Structure formats: C-alpha cells, structure tokens
Amino acid sequence: MTTTLQHWAGGAVLTSTTERFGDVTDPATGQVTRHLALATEADVEAVVGAAREAFPGWRDTSLARRTQILFAFRELLNARAGELAEIITAEHGKVLSDAAGEVARGQEVVEFACGIPHLLKGSATENASTGVDVHSIRQPLGVVGIISPFNFPAMVPMWFFPIAIAAGNTVVLKPSEKVPSAAQWMAELWREAGLPDGVFNVLHGDGTAVDGLLTHPDVRSISFVGSTPIARHVYETGTAHGKRVQALGGAKNHAVVLPDADLDLAADQTVNAGFGSAGERCMAISAVVAVGSAADPLVERIRQRAEGLVTGDGRRGADMGPLVTRAAQERVSSYVDAGEAAGATLVVDGRGVTPDADGDGFFVGPTLFDHVTTDMSIYTDEIFGPVLSVLRVGTYDEAVALVNANPYGNGTAIFTNDGGAARRFRNEVEVGMIGINVPVPVPTAYYSFGGWKSSLFGDTHAHGTEGVHFFTRAKVVTTRWTDPARRGGAGELDLGF
Ligand code: NAD
Numbered sequence: 001m002t003t004t005l006q007h008w009a010g011g012a013v014l015t016s017t018t019e020r021f022g023d024v025t026d027p028a029t030g031q032v033t034r035h036l037a038l039a040t041e042a043d044v045e046a047v048v049g050a051a052r053e054a055f056p057g058w059r060d061t062s063l064a065r066r067t068q069i070l071f072a073f074r075e076l077l078n079a080r081a082g083e084l085a086e087i088i089t090a091e092h093g094k095v096l097s098d099a100a101g102e103v104a105r106g107q108e109v110v111e112f113a114c115g116i117p118h119l120l121k122g123s124a125t126e127n128a129s130t131g132v133d134v135h136s137i138r139q140p141l142g143v144v145g146i147i148s149p150f151n152f153p154a155m156v157p158m159w160f161f162p163i164a165i166a167a168g169n170t171v172v173l174k175p176s177e178k179v180p181s182a183a184q185w186m187a188e189l190w191r192e193a194g195l196p197d198g199v200f201n202v203l204h205g206d207g208t209a210v211d212g213l214l215t216h217p218d219v220r221s222i223s224f225v226g227s228t229p230i231a232r233h234v235y236e237t238g239t240a241h242g243k244r245v246q247a248l249g250g251a252k253n254h255a256v257v258l259p260d261a262d263l264d265l266a267a268d269q270t271v272n273a274g275f276g277s278a279g280e281r282c283m284a285i286s287a288v289v290a291v292g293s294a295a296d297p298l299v300e301r302i303r304q305r306a307e308g309l310v311t312g313d314g315r316r317g318a319d320m321g322p323l324v325t326r327a328a329q330e331r332v333s334s335y336v337d338a339g340e341a342a343g344a345t346l347v348v349d350g351r352g353v354t355p356d357a358d359g360d361g362f363f364v365g366p367t368l369f370d371h372v373t374t375d376m377s378i379y380t381d382e383i384f385g386p387v388l389s390v391l392r393v394g395t396y397d398e399a400v401a402l403v404n405a406n407p408y409g410n411g412t413a414i415f416t417n418d419g420g421a422a423r424r425f426r427n428e429v430e431v432g433m434i435g436i437n438v439p440v441p442v443p444t445a446y447y448s449f450g451g452w453k454s455s456l457f458g459d460t461h462a463h464g465t466e467g468v469h470f471f472t473r474a475k476v477v478t479t480r481w482t483d484p485a486r487r488g489g490a491g492e493l494d495l496g497f
Helices: 039-058 063-092 097-112 155-166 179-193 207-216 230-242 263-280 293-307 324-342 395-407 420-428 463-471 484-489
Strands: 003-005 007-009 012-014 021-025 031-037 124-129 133-141 143-147 170-174 199-200 219-225 242-250 253-257 285-291 345-348 369-371 387-393 411-415 432-434 472-480
Touching: 003 345, 007 039, 007 179, 007 463, 012 230, 012 432, 021 063, 021 219, 039 143, 039 170, 039 199, 039 207, 063 097, 063 155, 063 179, 097 155, 143 155, 143 207, 155 170, 155 179, 155 219, 155 463, 170 207, 179 199, 179 387, 199 293, 207 219, 219 230, 230 242, 253 395, 263 285, 263 293, 263 387, 263 411, 285 395, 293 345, 293 369, 324 345, 324 387, 387 395, 395 420, 411 420, 420 432
Parallel strands: 003 031, 143 170, 143 219, 170 199, 219 242, 253 285, 253 411, 285 387, 369 387, 411 432
Antiparallel strands: 007 012, 007 199, 021 031, 124 133, 133 472, 345 369
C-alpha cells in the first residue's frame, strides 16, 4: 500500500488539513512510491507555531549542550549515511555513489557547525572612551525558513540547517515535493540525537507552502535554493515582508579549455561534470568553450567517453541515472530536438537510450552537441539534463567575453597549464565559484557557496562564515561601570579600594 507522507512539527508527525496530495515517484522505474500532503495555510500556521514555541528554550540552551547534540547528529549520520543515500537514489534517481557523495558534502557542514562556540565569539574593546567598554555579540534570529530544490534532497538543506540550529534558531524546512523523504529521515535523526522537539520541523508542499512562509510574520529569514524565476519571486516577496533572504538560483556553467590544456584531463572532467547526476546539478558543466585548436581533439575525447557511460537504475552500478520526472525527461528531449533543428551538430544522441533498468523510467542518455552558438536555446536555457554543448571560439579573450555575457554566474572552470592565463581568468571572469583544472568547484564547508548575477538574489552565500552571519544578528553593547570607590556617590559599599 502506498503511504502518505505528512508534515513533521514539534517532534512528531503532524497530519495535514489538506485535500491536495502529490505523487512521489521512483524515477528509475516510473512507479509512484508515496503520496505527499501538500500544505494548506493552516498547516503553515501549525508548523511555524511549533518552531516559534521551541525558540525561547533553544535560544537559551547553552552552547555546550547545543554542540553535544550536533556531535550526536554527526555520529548518527556517519553511521547511517547509506540509508540516506538509498532514499535519495529512490526518489531523485542519481546513482548511489553520487547520493553518498551528496550526504558526505552535507555532513561537512554539520562538522563545521560543531565549531559554533568558536564561530559565535564576539569582540571586545576596553576603554573605547574613558571608563567605557564596548563588546559585540551575535544572537539567533528566531524561526528560519529553508526551501530546497529537488536535485540535492539532503545536501542543500544541510548547507543551512546545521548552522541555523547551532546558532540557536528553530527551523522550518520546506523540501522539494518531488523528493520529500530525506527531510523526514533527517528530522527523525535529529530527534534521536536529542534535539528538543520543535527545533527542526518539516513542512511539505508546493507554492502555497512557500508563499505561506514568505509572508508569515514569525518567519525571520528565508534560505532558498531553486530555479532563477522562483528565486527572484522568493527574494522579492520575502524582503517585501521584512525578512532576511538569501535566494540561490539557476546556472549555466562553462568550462573554458585552452589549447595547452591536458585534453584527457579536460575530457574526463567535463564528462563527469556534464553527465554526473544526469546533469541535474547547479554546478554541472553544460557549456564547453573550446579555444582554437583544442576543439577537434577535445570533442573526440568527450565523444568516446560519453558513449562509454552506462545509463540505468542508480542502484545497479550504472554511471548515470534517470531524470527526476517524466516531465523533466520530455523537457530535456525537446531541447535536444531544438538543438538539432537549430543546426548544432549532434555528436552523441541520448534520446531513446536503452537503460539498465526495469519498468518505465525517465531516462535520457548522455548527449553531446558541437558547433553550438550563443543564440540557440540549448545554450541560452538551463536544460538541467545530460546535455553538453561545445562552443568554439578563436581566443582566450573571446572565451571570457562569452562567459561574462551569460546572465548566470554560478560556477565556471578553466583547463590550462598556463598559470598566467589561469590567473587572468580568475581575475576577469564574473562568476562566484571558479575552478582551475577543477570542473565542479564546490567550496568546502568552511568557505561559502554562492554565485553571482542571476544565480543569487541577496548578498549572502551559503555556509561558512557567511552562513553564520546570515543566521545571527549583531548586538553591540557599550558599558560604563563607575569605579567602586565612587559607587552610588554615597560610599555605601566599601570594597576596600
Ligand atoms: P524550483 O525552483 O522548481 O523549486 C525549488 C523550490 O521552490 C521547491 O521547494 C518548490 O516546491 C518551490 N517552488 C516551485 N515552484 C514554486 C512557485 N511557483 N512558487 C513558490 N515556490 C515554488 O527548482 P527545482 O526544479 O526543484 O531545482 C532545480 C533548480 O535549482 C535549477 O534551476 C538549479 O540550477 C537550481 N539549483 C541551484 C543551486 C545553487 O546553488 N544556485 C543549487 C541547486 C539547485
């Protein structure tokens, strides 16, 4: 029997008041595996209410106790990471090794947040004016909202909630309705780790749930990750309602390959970065900019590797899994049709791939286009599938101009053995995360993750010290204590000075 997933609030399942339900599918088989309650406004009220009630107690819980709970969560996650990876693969479709990698990257943020006592230390100045001292502290915001996309059901929430919780906030997570089970699993893990009820809550739903959080007066901040149009909506609505908002949007990431690059390395890396997780990564490389004589040998190397990839059920040792939904599969295939019709050279065609899977999954195999131009929809749009486009340019300057003309600015990479060229690229390119001979330059947890331009609305990136700042607000205290010898002017208290 197919179960229906409900919200999680105040440390227990909260049955929705809804009459609207979503389907959760296993993308490798096409089977519906669960139903999902889609929140009503009353549900939003109830879940936010649970977080609001838990806030004063959690805010006043000592840093020592909070840290113990974070360490306990880390230990449990470490021991049971495989379970979470299986849940991710069953709903997202990415292969198990990718899912395990996702959990590991999220866990790094948990480990970073275990250092919260150090990260929350303020500063102090003695004698700013005669007899006057100044110190600063950072305090939690209250109830914070996290809204996540389908492509990283565990890692993206973990970019935010470990730090939010460690800093003393209470959390309402609204996961993607396509992949809701990982959030529920993590909620139960928090309870096992000893987190007080109501500190971590899960609200399931779609736009109604999101808009409920964006306009709710008790929600102090929103951390959003998803597509650019929704990120813009979230930023504009959330800030109009007085909230602190960080909204990370879509991407079109370029790899620039110079003629002096190690072309085998560049081909290996662009294949991993283009087709890993079926291209459903915000840091996927979807455009390869081949400079001068690099183009022909590079396209040949990518072709060979792409044709060797096995597409199939992520639980069976395939290299690449399915797309997340039937609609995503159809959308990606229609972009391949459009690329062909626009005159790009289709070198490897993933439509009609025969996957290693049972049932009727949502597969498109690795697809490679050459001679793509910047006016084609396969270049202008974020396809979010296993489609790699090669654009050919004559010079380094043309390559940088092409990357900088793109409205997105999430990640980019350059492949070269020329340190001077790499250094210029690092300086000149208008993108938030840069890889030099590294195709998916995801910052480690103690740095911050975020793009530029249409890839980020707001000015704060995720995790690292920017994450700590986002989830806390500063207070500056100016103090004057008169000398005990002058106390009260009446000398009532004799301290023997
Ligand atoms: P999406 O924008 O469709 O959904 C993201 C979240 O917004 C989900 O929780 C969804 O329920 C909610 N949502 C969807 N439509 C809404 C609406 N009309 N009103 C209010 N809320 C709505 O994104 P997705 O398809 O789940 O994820 C893929 C996108 O996320 C890609 O564009 C990808 O580049 C982006 N992404 C970006 C980053 C980054 O770091 N910049 C990371 C991961 C994914």
